[in-house]
Amino acid sequence: xxxxxxxxxxxxxxxxxxxxxxxxxxxxxxxxxxxxxxxxxxxxxxxxxxxxxxxxxxxxxxxxxxxxxxxxxxxxxxxxxxxxxxxxxxxxxxxxxxxxxxxxxxxxxxxxxxxxxxxxxxxxxxxxxxxxxxxxxxxxxxxxxxxxxxxxxxxxxxxxxxxxxxxxxxxxxxxxxxxxxxxxxxxxxxxxxxxxxxxxxxxxxxxxxxxxxxxxxxxxxxxxxxxxxxxxxxxxxxxxxxxxxxxxxxxxxxxxxxxxxxxxxxxxxxxxxxxxxxxxxxxxxxxxxxxxxxxxxxxxxxxxxxxxxxxxxxxxxxxxxxxxxxxxxxxxxxxxxxxxxxxxxxxxxxxxxxxxxxxxxxxxxxxxxxxxxxxxxxxxxxxxxxxxxxxxxxxxxxxxxxxxxxxxxxxxxxxxxxxxxxxxxxxxxxxxxxxxxxxxxxxxxxxxxxxxxxxxxxxxxxxxxxxxxxxx
Numbered sequence: 198x199x200x201x202x203x204x205x206x207x208x209x210x211x212x213x214x215x216x217x218x219x220x221x222x223x224x225x226x227x228x229x230x231x232x233x234x235x236x237x238x239x240x241x242x243x244x245x246x247x248x249x250x251x252x253x254x255x256x257x258x259x260x261x262x263x264x265x266x267x268x269x270x271x272x273x274x275x276x277x278x279x280x281x282x283x284x285x286x287x288x289x290x291x292x293x294x295x296x297x298x299x300x301x302x303x304x305x306x307x308x309x310x311x312x313x314x315x316x317x318x319x320x321x322x323x324x325x326x327x328x329x330x331x332x333x334x335x336x337x338x339x340x341x342x343x344x345x346x347x348x349x350x351x352x353x354x355x356x357x358x359x360x361x362x363x364x365x366x367x368x369x370x371x372x373x374x375x376x377x378x379x380x381x382x383x384x385x386x387x388x389x390x391x392x393x394x395x396x397x398x399x400x401x402x403x404x405x406x407x408x409x410x411x412x413x414x415x416x417x418x419x420x421x422x423x424x425x426x427x428x429x430x431x432x433x434x435x436x437x438x439x440x441x442x443x444x445x446x447x448x449x450x451x452x453x454x455x456x457x458x459x460x461x462x463x464x465x466x467x468x469x470x471x472x473x474x475x476x477x478x479x480x481x482x483x484x485x486x487x488x489x490x491x492x493x494x495x496x497x498x499x500x501x502x503x504x505x506x507x508x509x510x511x512x513x514x515x516x517x518x519x520x521x522x523x524x525x526x527x528x529x530x531x532x533x534x535x536x537x538x539x540x541x542x543x544x545x546x547x548x549x550x551x552x553x554x555x556x557x558x559x560x561x562x563x564x565x566x567x568x569x570x571x572x573x574x575x576x577x578x579x580x581x582x583x584x585x586x587x588x589x590x591x592x593x594x595x596x597x598x599x600x601x602x603x604x605x606x607x608x609x610x611x612x613x614x615x616x617x618x619x620x621x622x623x624x625x626x627x628x629x630x631x632x633x634x635x636x637x638x639x640x641x642x643x644x645x646x647x648x649x650x651x652x653x654x655x656x657x658x659x660x661x662x663x664x665x666x667x668x669x
Contacts, residue, residue: 202356202368203232207276214281218260219362221285226297227263227523228288229501230281230360233542236317237353242329244345250326259542262288263524264297270545300527302365306504310490310497315354316372316400325350328405336380336414342425343418344388345381350374352401359502367502373397373493373649375638376404378413382421389427389610391420391595396637397491420577420596427610430666431599436572437614437662438565438600442633443577445652449553450583451590451618452483454643456510456518457536457548458525460585467588467619468516476516477622480558483511485520487535487551493637494551494651498535501546505535510553514622522548540646547644552651558628565627565658567603573664574598574605575614588618591665613665621659629656 204211214230222228234256241249257274260281269288273280329348336346355371375396381388393416395404403409439447460466468476477483487505489495496505501523510518521529522537525548538549566574574597581592594612598605634653641650 201358201366202234203276203358209276209278209281213278215360215364217278217281217285218360221260221289222262222299222362224292224296225262225264225299227300227527228261231259231261231500231539231542232358232360233257233355235353235355235541236315237351238317239349239351240325240329241347241349242333243347245333247326247329255541257542259545260284260288261545262291264291264295266528267291268524268545272543299362300523302361302363303367303498303501303503303533306498308488308497308504310488310495311370311372311398313370314372314400316352316374317354320401320405324405325401328410332378332410332414335411336378336418339414339418340382340422342382342384342422343380344383347379349377350404357500359498359500361502365502367498369497371496372399374399374401374404376410376413377638378417380414380417380421382418382425384425387425389421389424391417391424393417393420394636394638397493398495399491423596423608424610427608430597430609430612430664432664432666434661434663436569437659437664438562438569438572438574439654439657439659440562440574440576441629441631441654441656443635443652444575445554445635445654446578446580446639447590447592447614448483448555448654449550449639449641449650449652450581451588451616452622453485453550453553454583454585455588455618456520457550458519458521458529458531459548461519462525462529465586467586471516474516475514476619477511477514478625479514480628481511481514481622481625482509482556483553484509484556485536485550485553489552489651492552492634492651493639493649496551499537499546500539501533501537503533503535503537505551508534520548520550522546538648540648544646547646549643549648550641550650552634552653554632554634554651554653555628555655557630557632557655560627560629562629562631562656565629565656566600566605568627568658569600569603572600573609573612574600575612583618588620589616590618591615609666611666615663615665621662624660624662625657626660627658631655
């Protein structure tokens with residue numbers, strides 16, 4: 198690419214744009230011009246046919262001005278000097294006689310996670326649709342009980358540039374691909390589903406290889422067949438062993454959101470005011486890391502231009518850090534951690550997770566299960582809900598088993614895990630040596646915005662957790 202992706206392709210002149218930006222943010226505390234170009238496509242194969250194929254291109258800019266806690270924001274899909282001037286007039290309204298001192302720009306980084314390759318251009322249309330046809334045929338041939346197969350393939354290529362007063366310009370290129378498979382199997386009148394998928398910030402080549410996608414189909418079918426045998430779940434407070442990997446979504450929701458800077462600055466997080474105090478059992482260390490190459494939540498820089506980083510949030514049970522964007526970090530007297538993220542140019546940035554996970558311990562999963570007298574082994578989740586203020590959560594399991602006297606028993610259906618994030622951290626008694634990250638399918642919602650994220654954790658034993666089931 199040239200020095201700038203946008204100024205060589207739009208009617209905007211770089212020097213005139215810089216002058217308008219400098220004037221708009223004069224005597225403010227912070228702000229930036231965020232420019233974005235996005236290409237995306239999605240294919241869905243269902244009922245033995247290609248049901249949808251879509252392609253979208255969008256572009257635009259967002260101009261933000263920050264003074265104290267007040268933010269002015271204007272966005273448009275029109276790349277013109279006239280549109281930029283209108284946006285500048287709008288964001289200048291927050292000054293209203295007040296003045297601020299412009300903060301220094303983000304530190305520069307030489308680490309670039311992704312090159313300019315556009316995954317949408319790597320593989321032709323026929324190859325992508327043929328992949329889905331092959332997945333459908335393979336899944337239906339695996340077992341006579343397969344009744345329905347649905348699979349999807351999606352990719353996007355996003356280029357962003359963040360321009361600040363004084364001439365600083367930062368660019369990031371962000372590829373993203375995801376493949377999903379859902380299989381429904383049935384016996385008689387009963388049928389159950391299973392799903393699996395994987396993705397990351399790389400091209401399509403990884404996903405069209407049969408050695409990569411066949412295990413995803415196998416796993417989706419395995420889950421469906423397990424669920425066909427599932428029994429009604431018990432209810433009550435009991436021991437729970439969590440599997441590794443995608444179960445980190447519980448950590449993400451029940452704990453991660455509570456460690457974002459805005460909730461803590463406003464005092465609405467269950468972790469507010471607890472910096473330096475014990476908030477989890479010894480051995481619990483939680484990390485947010487946006488620098489991991491090809492991971493779904495990884496970025497070279499965040500959406501304010503700050504380099505992403507590896508931030509330790511909880512270390513050996515002690516609260517040591519928050520995830521920060523520039524606004525909340527400045528108001529809290531802390532350092533921005535590269536967690537300022539937005540769904541697109543239409544939105545303002547806010548502190549968000551990137552890849553959030555718990556570090557491994559020394560126990561094996563077998564040891565954890567053997568220690569359970571009467572409890573649940575939760576292998577996979579479909580998602581859940583959390584109240585940031587209280588930390589209370591509810592998560593639904595898509596795969597879980599009864600455990601009695603250290604032995605795994607029958608699979609269970611309709612299992613819900615109910616608890617309080619901060620309290621659950623204190624109930625962790627065993628931490629597995631099997632840390633795994635999710636396969637690259639996570640999307641996080643906050644404030645009406647969705648962004649791709651990664652989660653992960655080792656297997657965990659939680660001594661007491663409420664299980665909601667058929668008997669609840």
